[in-house]
Amino acid sequence: MSSVLETRGLTMRFGGVTAVDTVDFNLQRKELRCLIGPNGAGKSTFFKCLTGQLKPSDGQVFIDGAETTGWDPHQVARLGVGIKTQVPSVMDGLSVRENIWLAANRTHGREQARHRAADAIERLDLGTIANSEVGRLSHGERQRVELGIVIAGEPWLILLDEPAAGMTAEEVDRMADIIVDLNREAAIIIVEHDMQFIRSIARKVTVFSQGRILMEDDVDAVMQDQQVRDVYLGKKA
Amino acid sequence: MVGGEFRKTLAVIVVAFVAMLIGPSLIDSYTLTVLIIYGMLALSLGLIWGYGGILCFGQAVFFGLGAYSYAIAATNIGESTVPFLLGIAIPFAFAFLLGAMMFYGRLSDVYLGVITLVVTLIFYKFVNSTAGPEYVIGNARLGGFNGIPGFQTLNVPGDPGAYIYDIDFYYFCGVALLVVYALVRWLLASPFGRVAVAIRENEQRVELMGYDVRFRKTVLFAVGGAIAGLSGTLFASWAEIVTPGMFSLAQSAEIIIWCIVGGLGTLVGPVVGAMALAYLKFLLGQQSLVDTTLVFGLILVLSVLFLPRGVVPTLGLLGRKRRGGGSSRRRAGRGRSGRGRRAMQEDAAKEGADV
Ligand SMILES: Nc1ncnc2c1ncn2[C@@H]1O[C@H](COP(=O)(O)OP(=O)(O)OP(=O)(O)O)[C@@H](O)[C@H]1O
Ligand SMILES: [Mg+2]
Numbered sequence: 001m002s003s004v005l006e007t008r009g010l011t012m013r014f015g016g017v018t019a020v021d022t023v024d025f026n027l028q029r030k031e032l033r034c035l036i037g038p039n040g041a042g043k044s045t046f047f048k049c050l051t052g053q054l055k056p057s058d059g060q061v062f063i064d065g066a067e068t069t070g071w072d073p074h075q076v077a078r079l080g081v082g083i084k085t086q087v088p089s090v091m092d093g094l095s096v097r098e099n100i101w102l103a104a105n106r107t108h109g110r111e112q113a114r115h116r117a118a119d120a121i122e123r124l125d126l127g128t129i130a131n132s133e134v135g136r137l138s139h140g141e142r143q144r145v146e147l148g149i150v151i152a153g154e155p156w157l158i159l160l161d162e163p164a165a166g167m168t169a170e171e172v173d174r175m176a177d178i179i180v181d182l183n184r185e186a187a188i189i190i191v192e193h194d195m196q197f198i199r200s201i202a203r204k205v206t207v208f209s210q211g212r213i214l215m216e217d218d219v220d221a222v223m224q225d226q227q228v229r230d231v232y233l234g235k236k237a
Numbered sequence: 238m239v240g241g242e243f244r245k246t247l248a249v250i251v252v253a254f255v256a257m258l259i260g261p262s263l264i265d266s267y268t269l270t271v272l273i274i275y276g277m278l279a280l281s282l283g284l285i286w287g288y289g290g291i292l293c294f295g296q297a298v299f300f301g302l303g304a305y306s307y308a309i310a311a312t313n314i315g316e317s318t319v320p321f322l323l324g325i326a327i328p329f330a331f332a333f334l335l336g337a338m339m340f341y342g343r344l345s346d347v348y349l350g351v352i353t354l355v356v357t358l359i360f361y362k363f364v365n366s367t368a369g370p371e372y373v374i375g376n377a378r379l380g381g382f383n384g385i386p387g388f389q390t391l392n393v394p395g396d397p398g399a400y401i402y403d404i405d406f407y408y409f410c411g412v413a414l415l416v417v418y419a420l421v422r423w424l425l426a427s428p429f430g431r432v433a434v435a436i437r438e439n440e441q442r443v444e445l446m447g448y449d450v451r452f453r454k455t456v457l458f459a460v461g462g463a464i465a466g467l468s469g470t471l472f473a474s475w476a477e478i479v480t481p482g483m484f485s486l487a488q489s490a491e492i493i494i495w496c497i498v499g500g501l502g503t504l505v506g507p508v509v510g511a512m513a514l515a516y517l518k519f520l521l522g523q524q525s526l527v528d529t530t531l532v533f534g535l536i537l538v539l540s541v542l543f544l545p546r547g548v549v550p551t552l553g554l555l556g557r558k559r560r561g562g563g564s565s566r567r568r569a570g571r572g573r574s575g576r577g578r579r580a581m582q583e584d585a586a587k588e589g590a591d592v
Contacts, residue, residue: 051445074450102443
């Protein structure tokens, strides 16, 4: 009963393409899970079905025991679910501080939100660029701003779609630390391609392939698996 | 930041107030009054379009609805206080319903444009067709293309004999515009306004933060409707007649042009744009040498080409440059004329030409 996220037969079809195919998925409270799979495996689509950005063609989603299938994104978010999308979704014309304040202001008054935003800015080391327009920042910085937005919403379930993409090695390390830190309070699912990165943070890994769950196991077991190597690692190596 | 905005708003109000006092010595107050009314109408679209990212092709609907609500109620009631309030409330309610339908239906921006356009046409056609004696509301005949004349114009609340007219009405409209401006500034500085701007910037992200975007857009749209309705109400008292032309597409288009030329992403821009262009139209109307529509088309094209941000934001930028402000840190590659309106608004907001 400590499952905070469950999908049963979750399916998403786009015309002839079945991007997510009868996925049964389970996540425990405060678990840190990695989701891997080749391009087009359906990882981002899976996330969008969880957050309500897409209405699944079939199957069910349960978040914290409540069925949320077909809910709107803002309703899912209000449960305490935060998502960092694959393409950074931020407010380009506003300052970093305003971006993060807006997220905190959803549940806190103006002043409280200001403090929360300041905390998130410090935690993500965004202090020097806090008053810059987000549209002027580098990709890596925008990724961090988006993470700041997610954190400021104080979610207990966090979905991160390729959070380390486009970052420098140093930024990736820092991102790993932040994620481990966040994991103390929240369950997290991370989509990542960077194996090094995955090894450094995750225990359990779920492998997606063509919309289905190919395998779900310990990091090392997954890395060793021949099937996984064929669909994914083999191609990369 | 917040203190700075407050001071800017105060400065605008003081300057505008002085201009209001000086105005009648330059242009007759009757003409000035309608310029102010148009300024308020432009402000209503400047708010929802420039700050909410909602391009409405039918802002004239709320203008006309306000005017007709006032005229019909004033014919029936006599004393103007309730009609005045209805002239704001009815467009507000109608905009709320129309907005809810569009935003909860998740219409794309293009369809939003189409629907507001069609609603304008429907109102125009319908009101035009109400010439027959069967179209009455209480004592008020809708009158079709003849419109409704002869209703009670604005009076001092509680005293139907004490008309507010001429120079008093001019000051009344001027102060009303300033009050509306101050209220809208306050709204934009409030969390509601900040979220509205965030929705303009990235609707998806605001939803993912847990805000109900549909509801917020609906409310903003309705506020715009109420302001347009107020300007229609004032227009009715000014013209002492309301006609279907108020609902026309031409009227809607004109509001859009005022906003574009004056400058989106600001409030002063649309107001100034409306006043300047409406006055120009008035002057052009007194001669028959050049065609008014042609001149307006030319102004629109020239302004989009050479002042893509609109007049007021551009002036704001120049002022900042002169004072050695940091507007040179503009990102490279953001060309001028080829860019979308949205990017321009963002720039205007960024550069703090946000008045
Ligand atoms: N809105 C859409 N309409 C049609 N097809 C889509 C849509 N979104 C995704 N797809 C298709 O669904 C499949 C899964 O896409 P998805 O983006 O979920 O993959 P992914 O695992 O996130 O890949 P990547 O690692 O490249 O991000 C792809 O074949 C993609 O083309
Ligand atoms: Mg993806």
